[in-house]
Amino acid sequence: MAKKVFLFAILAIAFSTRAQNLPPPELHLPAPLPGATTSAQGSTASAPQAPVGNLPSLKLSASLEPLKIYQAEFFYYLIQLTWQKQKDNCELEFKLPEVPKAEGVKATGSEFESDNTLKAENETVKRVYMFRYYPEKSGKSTLGQADFEYRCLGTQAYAKASAPPFPVEILPKRFKFSDLKGNRNFQIFLAATLLAAIATSIYFILSGRKKRAAQKPVEVVITPEQKALELLKSADQFRIAGRYPDYFLGLERVLRLFLEDKYSIRWSGRERLVEEVGRATIPELGQAVDQLLILSDRVKFAGAEPVSAELDRSHEAVRRVIEFKNLQIAGGGK
């Protein structure tokens, strides 16, 4: 009920403010009964066929809700009957009207609302008929004439008031996304688009990876031997410059880094180091390293001046350790 009251209020506002600018309906009204008041232009109805009792004078107006009607969207055809209830007027009884018909428009329901307003002893009665339609196609159409039959309560004969045919323009169907939900073609299109998007993404990801892989600098693997030989070359600069303590410091550094990288031998005291080098390579190389370290200490901490042969021997010892190959393993011999 509350819903209906709310709808009525909306319709009332619509009548007053948003009513479609429609041509005035041509009403076929019965001749007024003796003593009945005739209302203004085309808005009064009276019983034409032997009406009984003192019928009030009816005003009739019609409108559409909403104003713009689109195909496949419901709309209402509203007809309002209004009359002033005088003291000598009888109580009216209405016959259910037939729903006006129109081409391309399907009637889906009808209802009515009544409302009485009392103002300074003047009682106004409003009766609004609401016909619900579903436009099946667009274009111009006309809602058929609406006839309303009424009589005084307890009498036999009906009076009749009619609303003339009402022209309606139905606009083409509006696009609604929700309509696509059930559309099979749309679903196929959507799935195809989605698949295409996924395929495109995969293509770009893979091609991006390929590009990155192509751009990635190639890591050059430097072996401990190569690294040590490079360092050995740079240590030779000190020999040329006659900076022998620095030269031996360089040789020791080369040896220390190489032994750690290649054999995981940590530099922990001369005697132990010599023993471990001898074990990792051959004892002869261990002895050569021992001689190198003794000379290195003499040069660094006793101010000894190495002769050329000693320098050559030291360089050779380091180079031999670096270039040592375990022939037994490499050759796969007995």
Add this chain to the structure above:
Amino acid sequence: MSEMERIQELVEKESQFVDKLLSEVGKVIVGQRRMMERILVGLLCKGHILLEGVPGLAKTLTIKTFCDSINVKFQRIQFTPDLLPADIIGTLIFDQRTGSFNPKKGPIFANLILADEINRAPAKVQSALLEAMQERQVTIGEGTYKLEEPFLVLATQNPIEQEGTYPLPEAQVDRFMLKVLVSYPKKDEEKEIMERMTGTETLSAKPVISSEELLHARQIISQIYIDPKIKDYILEIVFASRTPLEYNLKGLEGLISWGASPRASIYLNLASRAHAFLRHRGYVTPEDVKSIAPDVLRHRILLSYEAEAEEIVSDDVIKQILEKIEVP
């Protein structure tokens, strides 16, 4: 011939007794090479040694064998709670015939003294011994008597029995040049010990050098060349024990109460030279310093309560310092 070559030649010639001596001691003592070398370092540098180890590790036998090999006078003093200073340094005895007091020299008048379980005697006895160690002379009554060179005190401490002991004050521990930890022998060494000690043959060492030769070797130690880089390395090590944060040793923050004293620098210098001598070298290398540093520093670095709570010992601290300080 350059000065360096002369020193090298001299050291090579004069250090020949080292191998002979160690070999002779080795006839009786199995293993314990490190302890024997440290005792020799002490003999060469006039530095006293504190030996710490559980009973039965041949501390006394090693020292006795050294005495036999060097042909010097040996005395062993067993420290007990009722020992008196006079029992060590001597006293005045009244002579009835002459009616005068004559000095009676104590057992300290020897070349090698073994102060066994030094922490079992009260402080007054410890002080008497430590004073004699420092001054190298003893006063009995009105007379002052010089102690005969070589004079070396080897004190022992037992680290496991602490009840009823008088721990040496830090200032007195500092007077020992080296604190040597005596460890258990290896398995094969112990097997050899077992066979030697259960046999019928009585093992003994014969004198291979004289005390004069030893004193002569001391003169040579002072000539051994130590490069300024090595001196700086020693200083870096000692200073790192005092201000570890300055050397980026953040792990040692709050663990050291007191760093090593200047005696540490002096003894590290001397002991490194002696170590080089043992290796027949006329110059010191960083390896000499690294090798001897734990024995010189371990009783000179005092750890905090935090370190004790975390069961950190001074050897752990020294190890960290030696790993951090850059070798020249």
